Amino acid sequence: MSFEQPVDSGKIARFVDIATFMRAPQIDDLARVDIGLFGIPFDLGLAYRPGARHAPAAVREASRVIRRVNPTTGINPFERCQVADVGDVNCHPYDYDAGIDAMTAFVRALRGHGVAPLACGGDHIITLPCLRGLYDGTPFALVQFDSHSDTLDTFYGRRVTHATTIRRAHEEGLIDASRCVQIGLRGSLWDGSDFDYARDAGMRVITYDEYDAMGRDAAIAEIRRVVGSHPCYVTYDIDGLDPVYAPGTAVLEPGGFSMRDSQVILRSMTGLDIVGGDVAEVSPPLDVGGITVTNAANLMFEILCLMAAPRSS
């Protein structure tokens, strides 16, 4: 079986034509699609610096550099299944709740056609509606790269925000805490109890301190142990990276992941049952030199390879 391929950058130069995610084909007929790359241009929940609504456009541009084969795992996702750019969620410019609902509906529609979702956000609230739309009765495992736990109960009085998204997902039964890993947490804390909810719920919280102490290999083993063979969602909040790798985000938290470590960890997750994912909190107006959007495009590619890995090649 053969799949419609991305534009061949060896034949049509990268600067030619309208950009799609990784130059993948735009396909409207979801029945033909296996993995759908899409944008969620939404940042209404950002309490400090907005701009993430512009991420899908900018990451599409930056993803012109992605080739086809993963250099470590050798996986070519485009040969294993039909990967397509399926557009953007039509986020309302200021109706917060309408935006959340549109996201859920969008992912639910993908699931209805058997399309696995890979989103480019958008502030980190996107993970909640993505999980809602993807949910089929079994709580998911979760691997969350982040500097924050996102498990506050409320944030400025609102219950559904980027700072509460994981707590809501847990309360709604969308994720199985015992199968969840939060990794990279750091940054000055609100009051010291910031990670209590996640820990009390039974999530495996690996702060950056712990990550640094245990080492990358041990962290990888821990992720694989916690997730096991469970269907798993991967979310990469770009502020999990050190700010030098992601200056274009709402809140800079020094002392985080390098791209190298991120790539190695993600590639080491090959074989897990990754059923969906997102890269969130990318804010192009705050970016410099395209670093953030290029790294976001590469992280999307890594997650794509994980999602494609279980499929026959």
Next chain:
Amino acid sequence: MSFEQPVDSGKIARFVDIATFMRAPQIDDLARVDIGLFGIPFDLGLAYRPGARHAPAAVREASRVIRRVNPTTGINPFERCQVADVGDVNCHPYDYDAGIDAMTAFVRALRGHGVAPLACGGDHIITLPCLRGLYDGTPFALVQFDSHSDTLDTFYGRRVTHATTIRRAHEEGLIDASRCVQIGLRGSLWDGSDFDYARDAGMRVITYDEYDAMGRDAAIAEIRRVVGSHPCYVTYDIDGLDPVYAPGTAVLEPGGFSMRDSQVILRSMTGLDIVGGDVAEVSPPLDVGGITVTNAANLMFEILCLMAAPRSS
């Protein structure tokens, strides 16, 4: 009588100390203040590029360059009355309506102490709550520098937005259309009827085309004629400027005012009864080289001089 003066930039270098608007003193006791400079860090209504919430901080920094005396009119506002930085409206990071209400209450509190308001926005919705707060029973005259009429009925289904702010103000009786001038309107139009509401209501709409045809002097005369001796509010949407003078704004509309023309028009309004004003739509994350925030600071100074002019020196 003597007033607390701004920091003297001839004695304390401009780069020293925390910035306030024009280095004016921060005064909490509103009873001592005649004109209050304040920020409205709000951009939740921006349907394209957000960022205006950061304007008050950035314009305060940029306003370190302002000296005391208007070079054309000779007015020194700081000698005529007590000018003070009275802080920011505490805008909620995502509760739109709460933000609007807070603005109204803030300006109403100023009015309660006889403080004339001069705001640094924030998206252009700020004019509506400022007028609400300032309203004392008599509709105001209005001079609006802008590329857009801001008189749509609804914008993305919402009635209170930067694109509808003037229409709402008119419907609420806050402004007297026969005393209103909109000047600088231009840019590609939605459907050609964009200015109909304003014209039908009786406002004097001077498109940039008409401005260009009639000349600056005639435009000034027209503004003075329409406003007359009526208490008047001045709002300068920074996108009234050509984008080269204001790259830091949500929507760039080429072909607009220069700073020179803006200065001349504003200075020529000296003697009108300017009771309040704002500079809106300044978006520092989109600015380059500080051009926009510097121009915004200078426009605030011009409006300040107008507000101070009628006061005894």
Next chain:
Amino acid sequence: MSFEQPVDSGKIARFVDIATFMRAPQIDDLARVDIGLFGIPFDLGLAYRPGARHAPAAVREASRVIRRVNPTTGINPFERCQVADVGDVNCHPYDYDAGIDAMTAFVRALRGHGVAPLACGGDHIITLPCLRGLYDGTPFALVQFDSHSDTLDTFYGRRVTHATTIRRAHEEGLIDASRCVQIGLRGSLWDGSDFDYARDAGMRVITYDEYDAMGRDAAIAEIRRVVGSHPCYVTYDIDGLDPVYAPGTAVLEPGGFSMRDSQVILRSMTGLDIVGGDVAEVSPPLDVGGITVTNAANLMFEILCLMAAPRSS
């Protein structure tokens, strides 16, 4: 008759979805298209600062701000005919001649389907292949906004370059010199004879000095006089603008057009028989704050309105 419309920015926010030129529909079936907007990502002839190859992608993004109706002429091009984004010329990344040939073939194909071409370049050589492709036996009138005459015989030993493009077009009989206007020429000169070819050939050369002396109205009249009712091609080299309006270009020549003057002149050309056009020399990597690409998008819109004007509405 009804035409497929651009995305309605009043319903789907500008930051949503993949950008096309002015959010016009992408249409592959050229038989359905009346005016084709397309990109020419080519800069191999730039002898100083490259980068114009990235213009089509960046101008598409910037053109999200364009609405539908011309504020001066009232023309809505999208109601008068089918406007579409017809993609990019597939420019080879380093085969200069192949690139030129591809441009010619692309425009010829458009003409074959009766599609009028409006290009986003690309260095200024693009005008030559566009004219070649559009040519049907009758030399065109030409209106060229530019700081340079582009009529050298050779440039670094090559005959087909952005600095010789108009001379070649004339020698090839693609343009009728007596119907040609070059306007805005300025900048330090190579040897003082820089404009001799154009003048000797019979073109109407309006240097910026002459433009300034005669005034905008007289210049408009002169353009209309020279072009008359002849089928005419419009090329706007973005360096015709003063560098403050177009910092993103290969060679900055201070002392040029404002956007306002450009808009007025272009709008005043309404009614001329404009059969094609281009905006050239836009270099996004050198741009600041999106000024250049936004202005380029607006200039394309102005030319589009000219091209649509003669069509029944």
Next chain:
Amino acid sequence: MSFEQPVDSGKIARFVDIATFMRAPQIDDLARVDIGLFGIPFDLGLAYRPGARHAPAAVREASRVIRRVNPTTGINPFERCQVADVGDVNCHPYDYDAGIDAMTAFVRALRGHGVAPLACGGDHIITLPCLRGLYDGTPFALVQFDSHSDTLDTFYGRRVTHATTIRRAHEEGLIDASRCVQIGLRGSLWDGSDFDYARDAGMRVITYDEYDAMGRDAAIAEIRRVVGSHPCYVTYDIDGLDPVYAPGTAVLEPGGFSMRDSQVILRSMTGLDIVGGDVAEVSPPLDVGGITVTNAANLMFEILCLMAAPRSS
């Protein structure tokens, strides 16, 4: 006992109100203050790229992101003592010596009220007057993060400069060389003897090479061993960081500390008797994306936690 707290960023959004260091209260009455955060806007000694005079303003803005609790040590400095923003040293714009004297007097005044100083510089000369002002008869231990030793005898003929600051401090008896650590030294050398003074004086010089060889844990142990229980001053020259973490500084020296390593080392110094500190050489006009000023704000927070640690919580 309760202390006046910083603005609560969970209630008042970070973009609201005038920025102070870490949103701490501005307190004029020094008698109420335990630790004073202040700016030294001075760069008259920079022999290459100036701009550090703008650091206090920019770091205040960037410090809006700081929360209250150290994620590793759990220390909340704001609960342990009264932390306040005590303003800027009034540095003369071009009288070098007056600036130095003003710094000394400023810190001496702080000491007179028992306020521990934490400065945001300003070129690295600031350490000398801070030590002078803080000096009470006992030479201090010193931990200096830096790429340069700053122990030249003269620099361009002047004895009191950022390049000689540590030598002067030693000669003046302000520091006890046997209790001093210089760490991170690197960069091409003037003549190979660059570190001789420090070594000969008995300081513990840990070049970046040695740091890399011995490892972070050993370096920490060495710092703790050298400093012991001695009252210690901490100075972090931002060029101690690799330039990717601090592009905004006068001289870029590739191959330096990451923020992560800096955080770990500083946090591991908890329990040492840190009596004062500074972060120096931050140059906002040279910064990109706020990386440098954000990192500077975070380093100030780390030093603040060290200073607060010994105080009862």
Next chain:
Amino acid sequence: MSFEQPVDSGKIARFVDIATFMRAPQIDDLARVDIGLFGIPFDLGLAYRPGARHAPAAVREASRVIRRVNPTTGINPFERCQVADVGDVNCHPYDYDAGIDAMTAFVRALRGHGVAPLACGGDHIITLPCLRGLYDGTPFALVQFDSHSDTLDTFYGRRVTHATTIRRAHEEGLIDASRCVQIGLRGSLWDGSDFDYARDAGMRVITYDEYDAMGRDAAIAEIRRVVGSHPCYVTYDIDGLDPVYAPGTAVLEPGGFSMRDSQVILRSMTGLDIVGGDVAEVSPPLDVGGITVTNAANLMFEILCLMAAPRSS
């Protein structure tokens, strides 16, 4: 007679080789030089934003775009006399007075060899030592483009600064006030008496207001009338330009000259006896997109053409 020519940009591409001012030859033997282009990398007097010390390097780079012939006057300065890049004044990095002395000595040495000086500053104090060095017993006429009068008596207690430079020059008898024109003055004023010294001394002060009112032609006539046939020095403080044309300068004063107006005025001064000149206050670290340095290079070219005009071609 033939002169050593600049690099021919039609043969050696502009991006090749080390940049000199306008690609003119570097000539050490001053006896061979008629007009010397040189840099004054000095900004120690800037009381707000430093950076002008980097101007000579950046303007050399930007001047790669200059060709040889003035498009309005037809003058080719390189054919009329030997133009050369004669290097930089060796400004001490922080000894203010040594810097001033070095400038004077540098220009005096040029004069000693009959070399006419054209400087690229550097803060505006440079005009004073240039005049001192050039002085031969007869006070010069002066044409000063500026937003400030630079005639304060002292500035932060110092008598020799960019804000007092013209007053000192007048007091020292270097300029003949009756032959001096200050044009473009504007910006908020210190106390309203800012221009009194210049007017009282007999200089012709043309504020921007007056310039705007009288028109460009009248201003030109006035300049020619005042200067007459007197040996004249031209100084262009880049902040005379509106900030959109010169964002890279210490203090932005909106509402100033365009490059077009500057070019026309300067070109209209052809035939005056221009014996030296400078372009000052260019600050590359604050520039965006090379606008300021490109404009500075072009202004230097205009002054060069004026200086070369009287020489036989």
Next chain:
Amino acid sequence: MSFEQPVDSGKIARFVDIATFMRAPQIDDLARVDIGLFGIPFDLGLAYRPGARHAPAAVREASRVIRRVNPTTGINPFERCQVADVGDVNCHPYDYDAGIDAMTAFVRALRGHGVAPLACGGDHIITLPCLRGLYDGTPFALVQFDSHSDTLDTFYGRRVTHATTIRRAHEEGLIDASRCVQIGLRGSLWDGSDFDYARDAGMRVITYDEYDAMGRDAAIAEIRRVVGSHPCYVTYDIDGLDPVYAPGTAVLEPGGFSMRDSQVILRSMTGLDIVGGDVAEVSPPLDVGGITVTNAANLMFEILCLMAAPRSS
């Protein structure tokens, strides 16, 4: 014997005078030169983002910060031999083949005078002509830092490009594959066979994965083992660095070398017989904050030290 030294930055401030590479003297008489630093302003082969033609000018500027002595090895190259800036290859602005030939001729001329070449590119094709020019009958060893193997057979149909440069060099017998190391290879792959040519030819390919697994020390040992005592050329493609260290390059490949690792590896190569080298793919228009050009200047200094090491001091 004594050599002409670079400008002494301790006496003449770094911002003074025209920049040469590392402030080394410009020497035209090649007979006097031992190591020639030169620029190759060429980017005609870049298939994505151009701009590398501007590298020599920008790296010269950035190299003002380089002092004289290597901090790890203690080598002062300027004392061991005559180091000079010998200018730029005169690259034609669009004749690709002429550019390649000019490079070869330039290096051949250097070799003719016994000058060892150290180039600042320019796209990576530069290595091929440098090797051709340097070739004296014995194939060189090669150490290549890079994210790509550059061993494609053709790239967009052309055989001599930056993506094929090493393959051509091998086919032409300029390098001895058994003495070649490629290190740092990574990034998504075209088809998985990207490194086959290099491996099949017998080169030692150390992907970044392998580098990470084996550790820096082992990699150093491997490089020394492979190169042995063979005359060796070093090429550092700046995209070998992680993009945070080199945002200014055509194609960003996250997950690469730090500057620290690069410095350590290069310094550990001291004693190898390094006969020439280059730093390639530096693109200043894409740089931010001077990071890339500063790092490029430092890498050139490291290679210079290697080249000077074998010479008697």
